[in-house]
Amino acid sequence: MPKKIVINDASEEFLRKIIELSGEVITLCDQCGTCSGGCPFVEEMDITPSQLMRKVQLGQQDVLESKTMWLCATCNTCTVRCPRGLDLSKVAEGLRQVVLRQAIDNLDLNNYPKEEIKELPQIAIIAAIRKLTS
Amino acid sequence: MKIPYFPGCSLKTSAKNFEISAISSAKVLGIDFVEIPRWNCCGVVSSLSSDDLMHHLAPVRNFVRVLEMNKTKMVENEKRMLTLCSMCYNTLKRSNQRVKNNPEELESINNFMYREEEYDGSVEVIHYLQLLDEIGFSQMTEKVKNSLENLNVAAYYGCMLIRPKEVGIDDAEEPEIFEKFLSALTAKPVAWNAKKRCCGSYLTVNNKDVVVDLAYGILNDARKNGADLIVTACPLCAFNLDNRQKNVLEKHPDFKTIPVLYFTQLMAIAFGLDEKSFGFELNYIKPNDVLKEKVFK
Amino acid sequence: MYATKLASLLKQVKPEKEIYIFYTDIRAYGKGFEEYYKKAQTMGIKYIRGKVAELEENPENKKVILRAEDTLSRQVIESEFDLVVLSTGLQLSNSSEKIINFLKLTKSSDGFLQEAHPKYKPVDTNIEGVFIAGTAQGPKDIPDTVAQASAAAARSMVSLAQKEFQVDPMLAYVHPDKCDGCGDCLNVCPKDAIVMNKETGKAEVLEALCIGCGACLPSCSKEALDFHGYTNDQMYAAIQGVLDQKKENETRIIIFADDTCTYRVADAVGIRKMKYSEDTRIIRVPSSSRISPNLMLYAFKEGADAIILGDCVKKSSRFPWSKEMTEKSLEIVNEKLKSAGIDGRRVVFSEFSAGALNYFLNIVNGMAENLKQYERIKETQRKEL
Structure with a gap:
């Protein structure tokens, strides 16, 4: 049974932090999946890029344990296609930065x-x- | 025409063939690359987080050098900075856009490097393909000595030349500048699917298998669409698509290799320059056979 | 929904076809739509929640390779299809451009025709007697189109039932005794409502065409052009009226507030008892472009310390040309102020949308704050204007 999603102040804070670091209005994502469908690395990922966006929207910090952001090579294929004009590469960078700034290398x-x-x-x-x- | 030229690390090491072919073929067109004195690394990849200003220092330093070149009359009123490597192009252009759009950030960078001349945002980063387009691709046609009419070439844009949109030198989904370039050189551009698919970039360091799979897909698509060789503008794409064919062969023994050239090498060939300016010794898959068959008959 | 319709029709004729519809959200909002969607599902049409990301041609068999994420199972679909049909969005038809230019209608930011008011005048346009219905105004289905068309027909019958066409009385007019027939005003009107009367040799406003912005008034150096309800005499008197109580050491900011947006914002600010600078005086005008340089200079002469010209945001304005024409007048005023040594930042143009209450406060209070820093205008400077 997958674990429950808990929404609390910490999740809101996490979302805000990533919005600030990335400069992207992550709440705009409407989960159309265009990013995942065109991602050259999606087959290697444990969660798809759109799933990553969803997790950040809901402030689930376990997203930091995912491989996805480390597999994003900023090819910007999704960035130019996002119907909501979001730059996922900046979101991935924001997530990487959260980990890297704790001096944890990948x-x-x-x-x-x-x-x-x-x-x-x-x-x-x-x-x-x-x-x-x- | 003299223009400030930013080489970047690869063109002095793994992609010497890119530089030598570019400089010698540019001379044919009357373009003189003036290497920027004391240039430093562009940063390779663009820093994307909103608070990371530090990594934009390196690009800005290079822009200051271009201003100095104008002051010391190394170039005449030429504030365009020419790049060959598409990674450098992308990184420098993105930093330039960022500081131009954020005067406060530019001010803090200027304050930080107070011993340098102030950067005013007046430098424009351009890619060599843009310059060629601007002076007219047809100018090249006049200089063609070795016809490439039998050569089917797949133009590989990769990512950095066309994405994101505000940096791209052409449309992000349907680019055609590279094909126009090829046609002007009398080569036959092939229509193929993978021309703007990512090669895996720096994941070649820690996720070699991913890159090998991607390269296999891209190279096969070029072959299936009838290409004799692939041209690119990126030293990292060139490594992933050319050198990694060794690893592709290990994984898929029946794979048929295909040469990957820098677009400037094709210019040098077409312009009839001598072999020294081709720099083929740095190409992993040698193009000599296919060129012998289709060009130097 | 039209993808569902076409898929259902195909499935009825050729039940053996395997049909997949890729979607982001199903918006089956109309009467019977949900049932229609359910029927299509019953017929075996498969819905995949995910936007198609890539289409490529397989060079070997020429089939289309499609890539998309099934966002519900979080897996990427990569499969070959015989045919891919694009469900594209609706745009205004190209032929509409002709009629738009001919009638001088306005378009909203989505590219469709703009109605006079989204809630109260949904089938009227900004041209009296011209009505819109159907997909010219925005994407809609047949029942909605019929409903809107019926409304438009009914609205047009109101005009047709009258023996005479009544126009809004707030329009521009010409004082024949002041007009010398110079023709300066002829090309100014965006509606081409000003013509030269060949018999009298004087300009004339065609009242059926004039829509009452007043943008033509600054073009007449003789003040022969005037505006019913906001005449030159009335405007001079109003300016004098708001300034004659001004005491020494007091400042006065005059806001020329356009009737549609700025005045309503100011009204709403008042109703909510929001505070702004007491030095402010508001004069209602049809549009900011009605205010000629002469009026602004007169205000400074009589003791005004700043002027704010307010108008609607261009894209939702009845008079989208207003900003441009007001700025022309501003240039002239700035020139004059400069030669008198008065700071040009004392006159600003601002666009207000009806709900922008805080923005209004910021502009007004910002100006009041700035005035404290500027040097006070000397009487000698005022006299120079």
Whole structure:
């Protein structure tokens, strides 16, 4: 049985925090699913982008445990299609920032095989470090 | 025509072939890239959170350099900043738009780098394709020495050239600037589905499998639609689509490889420049065979 | 709903067709609509809650590959279909543009024709005697179109039943004795209501065309153009009237409030007993564009310290040209104030929508606050105007 959704002051505060960080009016999302349908990474995600938006709307902080925001590479496919004009990449960035600002990284290059890192161009490494580490 | 040119990290390392082919082919058109002195990293990816001003410092510093170039007469009244790498283009342009639209933020950035000249928001970030379009793609047609008429080319826009809308150099859903470019170079642009599908970007670092799957889909779509090769404007797309073909082959042994070139390499080929300016040694899948068959007969 | 209708029709003829309707929200709001939707479901039409994100052609079999999220199961659908039909939104027909330009009707921000008032005059337009009905005014179904058309017909019968067409008395007119036939006013009227009488050689207002904005008045340097109910004499007297009690060390802000929006906002502010600067005096006008530079300069001469010109927000205004024409007058006034050494920021134009009470307070109180910082206007400066 999936757990119940609890709506309280903390959930409202969480929503406000993400709205502030992202600058997006998240309450505008009407769950049409256009973002998920076109997302190139959706198959790898545990929750779809529209589901992520819903969770933020309802202030469910367990959204921070999801992989989804870490898989968003800011390709902006959803951003240009959202009928409500929302920029989901900014919402994902807001969520990543909440985690990263607690000094919790999502990438540890020390555990990577040296040969693999050598192969990578620096544009990829710097971008990954900028988005996935604090 | 002299124009301030921002190379960025890749064009000096993994994408040297992009730079050398661009500079030498631009000369044919009378365009002189003047490298911005003391340029610094653009930041690679745009910082999107509302309170993160710090990461927009790096782009603004580069804009100040362009102002200095005008002052010292390195360029004549040319406040456009030319980019080749579409990641740099996107990041710089987004930062520029942000500080232009938020005078208070620009003021705090200016105050922070008080030893620098003040940035007034007057620099315009442009991509090389835009410049070529502006001076007229037809100018290139006149310079074509090696006809590409037998070459079917898939133009890969990726993300950064066309999204988000306020940054894109063309329509976000139906772009055609790249195809116009190809036609002017006498090549045959192919119609295909994956031209604006994301290659996986920096997830190539920590989610290699995702990128390999995406690359497989994109490359196959190009092949199925009859492309002989793919052109791109992004060093990261080039890595994911070109170098990652090694990993695609590991996963799908029957996969048929396809060369991925920078659009400027195609210019150098068409303009009949010598092989040194092609820089093929940095391309993972070599285009020599297909070029021999379709261009240098 | 029309997707449901077309799908049902197809299913009746060819029951073997597999039909899917992708939707964001089902809005089956009319009488019998919900039943119709239910019937379509009974026939086996499948509804998928999710907007289609991508369509691609399969290069091999030329079928359409569709991608969308089924938002109810939170899974992405990627499948091939033989045919994809777009359920596009409704827009005003292109041919409507001709009649809009010919009759000089206005469109609302959604691109459809604007009614004179959304609640009280839903089938009238801003042109007397022209009525709208059906999808020219906004998307609607057949019963609503018929209902609206019946209303429009009934409204038009009211006009037709009268022997003479009555127009609103608040219109522009010409003083023949003052008009010298210079023609300056001829191209000013957005409704082309001013013509030159060839026999008398003087300008004339066609009362059936004039809709009473007063924007033509500033164009006449002889003040031969005038306005019933808001005549030049009355306006000068009103300005004098609100200023003659002004004591030394007091300031006066005159608001020229347009009848439709600004005056109503000010009224609502009053009813709610909201406080604003006591130095304010309100003069009601048909539209801000009626106020000529002469009137504004006269106000400063007589002791006004600031002027606020209020009008409706352009997109919902009966006189959408008002802002532009008022700003023309403002330019002239600013020029004059400048040469007299008076701060030009003492005259502002503002757009008010009917409910913008706090905005009204901000503008008025903001001006009162600013006046404290500006240098007081000297009598010598006033005399220069």
